[in-house]
Amino acid sequence: xxxxxxxxxxxxxxxxxxxxxxxxxxxxxxxxxxxxxxxxxxxxxxxxxxxxxxxxxxxxxxxxxxxxxxxxxxxxxxxxxxxxxxxxxxxxxxxxxxxxxxxxxxxxxxxxxxxxxxxxxxxxxxxxxxxxxxxxxxxxxxxxxxxxxxxxxxxxxxxxxxxxxxxxxxx
Numbered sequence: 118x119x120x121x122x123x124x125x126x127x128x129x130x131x132x133x134x135x136x137x138x139x140x141x142x143x144x145x146x147x148x149x150x151x152x153x154x155x156x157x158x159x160x161x162x163x164x165x166x167x168x169x170x171x172x173x174x175x176x177x178x179x180x181x182x183x184x185x186x187x188x189x190x191x192x193x194x195x196x197x198x199x200x201x202x203x204x205x206x207x208x209x210x211x212x213x214x215x216x217x218x219x220x221x222x223x224x225x226x227x228x229x230x231x232x233x234x235x236x237x238x239x240x241x242x243x244x245x246x247x248x249x250x251x252x253x254x255x256x257x258x259x260x261x262x263x264x265x266x267x268x269x270x271x272x273x274x275x276x277x278x279x280x281x282x283x284x285x286x287x288x
Contacts, residue, residue: 238253238257
């Protein structure tokens with residue numbers, strides 16, 4: 118054999134070795150890609166795992182929603198409590214004003230009655246005969262005995278009116 122032929126054979130063997138190495142690398146890459154593809158398919162085919170993951174996500178979302186709703190409810194409760202407190206204060210203020218108005222009117226009415234009673238007393242005192250005027254003045258100075266005597270007279274008048282109504286019969 119010639120040198121050239123031996124060199125060609127040696128060159129062919131080197132090329133074949135390089136080609137085999139390249140094939141091995143290509144097979145290794147294909148195996149890796151195939152393994153990734155199989156893993157992806159397994160992941161997609163794992164319905165139970167996907168369902169569990171989805172359930173966990175939904176559970177987390179529901180928990181977050183619950184916290185948010187509780188917070189909103191608490192805020193609404195505080196807002197309503199504030200409104201009720203303000204409304205209570207408004208009602209209390211109005212009731213106080215109405216009470217003062219009634220008290221003022223009652224005081225004025227009492228003063229009016231007292232003034233009229235004093236006028237009537239003075240008229241009775243000055244317009245009555247002298248002995249009766251003395252009695253009226255004494256009654257004005259000491260009103261309690263006059264009130265007791267008036268109540269007794271009123272009771273007698275009421276008793277006689279009841280007798281008349283019954284026709285004078287006693288039971």
